[in-house]
Amino acid sequence: LPGCPLHLSGHQLPACILPRVTPNYPENQERPSGATIKRNEITGEIFVARVIHGGLADRSGLLHAGDRIIEVNGFCVDGMEPEQVIQVVAKSQGTIMFKVIPITERPVHNQTMLYVRAMADYSPHQDPTIPCADAGMSFRRGDVLEIVDQTDALWWQAKKLPSNTSCAGLIPSTNLLKRKQREFWWSQPYQPHACIQTCKEKFHVYGKTRVQRDSLGFRRSMRLCRRRSHSTTQPSCHTRCPSSCHSALNSPYEEVVRYQRHPQDAHRPIALLGPPGVGVNELRRRLIEMNPNIFQGAIPHTTRAPKGYEESGREYYFTSREIFDNMMYNNRFLEYGENKGNHYGTSIESVKEVLNSGKICVIDIEPNAIHAVRTHELRAYVIYVKPPPLERLRETRQEAFITTNYYVNRPFKDEDFQEMEESARKIESQYCQFFDHVIVNNELQDSCIQLLTAVTKAQDEPQWVPASWIRPTES
Ligand SMILES: Nc1ncnc2c1ncn2[C@@H]1O[C@H](COP(=O)(O)OP(=O)(O)OP(=O)(O)O)[C@@H](O)[C@H]1O
Numbered sequence: 001l002p003g004c005p006l007h008l009s010g011h012q013l014p015a016c017i018l019p020r021v022t023p024n025y026p027e028n029q030e031r032p033s034g035a036t037i038k039r040n041e042i043t044g045e046i047f048v049a050r051v052i053h054g055g056l057a058d059r060s061g062l063l064h065a066g067d068r069i070i071e072v073n074g075f076c077v078d079g080m081e082p083e084q085v086i087q088v089v090a091k092s093q094g095t096i097m098f099k100v101i102p103i104t105e106r107p108v109h110n111q112t113m114l115y116v117r118a119m120a121d122y123s124p125h126q127d128p129t130i131p132c133a134d135a136g137m138s139f140r141r142g143d144v145l146e147i148v149d150q151t152d153a154l155w156w157q158a159k160k161l162p163s164n165t166s167c168a169g170l171i172p173s174t175n176l177l178k179r180k181q182r183e184f185w186w187s188q189p190y191q192p193h194a195c196i197q198t199c200k201e202k203f204h205v206y207g208k209t210r211v212q213r214d215s216l217g218f219r220r221s222m223r224l225c226r227r228r229s230h231s232t233t234q235p236s237c238h239t240r241c242p243s244s245c246h247s248a249l250n251s252p253y254e255e256v257v258r259y260q261r262h263p264q265d266a267h268r269p270i271a272l273l274g275p276p277g278v279g280v281n282e283l284r285r286r287l288i289e290m291n292p293n294i295f296q297g298a299i300p301h302t303t304r305a306p307k308g309y310e311e312s313g314r315e316y317y318f319t320s321r322e323i324f325d326n327m328m329y330n331n332r333f334l335e336y337g338e339n340k341g342n343h344y345g346t347s348i349e350s351v352k353e354v355l356n357s358g359k360i361c362v363i364d365i366e367p368n369a370i371h372a373v374r375t376h377e378l379r380a381y382v383i384y385v386k387p388p389p390l391e392r393l394r395e396t397r398q399e400a401f402i403t404t405n406y407y408v409n410r411p412f413k414d415e416d417f418q419e420m421e422e423s424a425r426k427i428e429s430q431y432c433q434f435f436d437h438v439i440v441n442n443e444l445q446d447s448c449i450q451l452l453t454a455v456t457k458a459q460d461e462p463q464w465v466p467a468s469w470i471r472p473t474e475s
Contacts, residue, residue: 036132044079053148053157053168066103114147116253119433137169141433177252255467266355268458271373272364274385275423277402279441280364296359298350304342334372367427370434376469381458384435388442393417
């Protein structure tokens with residue numbers, strides 16, 4: 001490998017020969033690239049353990065996993081510890097000469113490209129088991145990764161997208177990361193029913209009531225009764241807190257594919273969510289009002305009796321308790337709940353009805369309904385509305401009003417903002433990997449423009465979506 005300055009790293013395990021990126025190699029600016037080596041403990045022979053995809057060794061085409069290294073720059077490496085081999089490499093200047101016995105049967109790389117969305121955070125420098133931390137790649141929940149090599153059962157090679165580097169990094173395979181998550185899960189102190197605690201907290205956080213404010217029924221009582229039902233009936237972990245309770249058991253990577261909606265296909269519904277009072281309803285209302293021929297909300301079902309001016313199919317679908325229960329048991333509701341003895345729910349059918357009419361359905365959901373809208377059937381585009389920093393909340397919400405259990409339209413107080421921020425932190429910590437887009441609701445006008453742009457992109461531009469939406473028969 002002519003002239004590559006080498007950097008030593010990976011003091012932990014099987015050693016790395018990692019030519020560190022330097023200005024001489026501008027295309028590799030961000031990460032080390034090269035290969036890792038290992039020693040056969042019985043024979044003392046040194047082998048190339050892994051060649052990093054797109055790194056120097058890979059691009060040279062001269063070193064391959066399984067090659068036996070005999071000499072480095074004339075030094076016989078047999079019997080040396082991998083760290084000593086690295087020392088030799090490190091001291092080399094200019095051209096580094098490897099004498100190798102090539103592996104006789106090179107594995108054939110006929111793997112298809114795999115793209116995944118990370119459902120967990122990972123930091124190689126906090127993982128003592130990684131063969132070489134400097135060859136590792138960190139990622140955060142929600143990142144889309146291109147898996148370029150899965151030959152090793154434990155350590156895959158991947159690039160984070162969008163990527164401007166040719167060089168991959170090591171990441172734990174699905175099985176390995178699952179194992180790590182399980183180990184972490186068991187290492188945590190026992191917390192009795194952590195999931196239900198979350199729900200209670202949620203109810204506490206979301207425990208403000210909202211009156212129905214306009215004839216179009218924005219927001220309706222859905223959020224309200226959802227929250228109330230948390231207080232009256234203790235929800236089961238599975239239905240209410242899937243992401244918090246089962247994260248340790250779920251796959252840490254979700255396979256994704258690039259999906260471009262065909263102009264003749266139904267539009268993707270837009271699901272807005274955010275902490276109480278952040279402005280989800282305001283943004284949704286403004287979007288629909290901007291062009292009611294294009295955007296429409298879903299009409300909820302209710303078991304309550306219609307008021308004089310109400311018409312079934314306009315404000316609500318008025319249904320019997322029997323039909324409501326039936327829909328509930330058949331999982332036909334995205335959300336449902338109870339308020340003052342009446343049941344309310346947003347059904348999948350009511351969303352599809354809007355979509356079938358050619359319009360874009362815009363709904364607001366509770367965070368735990370994300371899983372109900374991220375399905376093959378609906379293919380929703382999830383937009384998270386995030387509060388701006390406290391200072392900006394104080395400045396922008398001077399004329400705004402909040403409706404709580406006790407007050408209708410009272411000015412915001414500092415404690416409302418703090419509650420909003422706390423709730424935002426919780427939502428983000430549990431669900432950020434499912435957000436397709438985030439809008440920081442600072443200036444209302446800007447947020448509306450951002451929302452319109454995001455909604456348009458969701459319909460007209462390719463997006464990463466779960467592969468199961470496109471190949472629904474596969475799990
Ligand atoms: N960016 C903004 N700047 C100023 N005021 C805003 C902004 N966004 C929303 N508001 C105002 O804040 C108040 C609360 O907004 P909204 O009712 O939409 O919140 P929400 O997220 O729907 O809350 P909840 O979950 O409690 O129903 C409203 O008076 C709204 O007009």
